[in-house]
Amino acid sequence: MANVIHIKPHHFVDIITGLGAGGRFEPHPYGHAVHTVAECIMSDRDVLLEMDLGADDICKPCIHNIDGLCDDTIDISFRPTAPPAKREWNLLIDRRWCERLGIRQGDRLAARQFCERLRDHSGDITDIYRENPADRTAERAVKLKKGIKGFLGP
Numbered sequence: 001m002a003n004v005i006h007i008k009p010h011h012f013v014d015i016i017t018g019l020g021a022g023g024r025f026e027p028h029p030y031g032h033a034v035h036t037v038a039e040c041i042m043s044d045r046d047v048l049l050e051m052d053l054g055a056d057d058i059c060k061p062c063i064h065n066i067d068g069l070c071d072d073t074i075d076i077s078f079r080p081t082a083p084p085a086k087r088e089w090n091l092l093i094d095r096r097w098c099e100r101l102g103i104r105q106g107d108r109l110a111a112r113q114f115c116e117r118l119r120d121h122s123g124d125i126t127d128i129y130r131e132n133p134a135d136r137t138a139e140r141a142v143k144l145k146k147g148i149k150g151f152l153g154p
């Protein structure tokens, strides 16, 4: 993998949340690179990340990455007010994370620094995932907190 990992902010958050949920990252039928990027980040907590709100290094090998645009949809059965196109949904969530953490497209920071920002500034994430049911977000928040702790250590 390249020296710098291009990553959507919410993809990093998802990896840390996954770590809090047990930290097993397996290859996905979509063929995306969550598992390899997660492995890279876990094996070097100081690896450099570049914030990328478009198709990132996780999206690169994904079957839904069509010429740099995601053609997937999201499940709106439990979040009827969310935009059904995953591209729009991701952008919405990424923009909220950017605002919350004070980051912008193209910013570079080490994975550890990103995680420290999460620790210090993520606050109540209900507002970031406001289209989702509150109980799901509450579960997500617990895993995220656990993941941050696990990633940064004592």
Ligand code: SF4
Binding pocket: 030, 032, 033, 058, 059, 062, 063, 064, 065, 069, 070, 071, 072, 086, 090
């Ligand atoms: S955002 Fe779309 S293209 Fe990127 S990994 Fe997810 S499904 Fe694939």
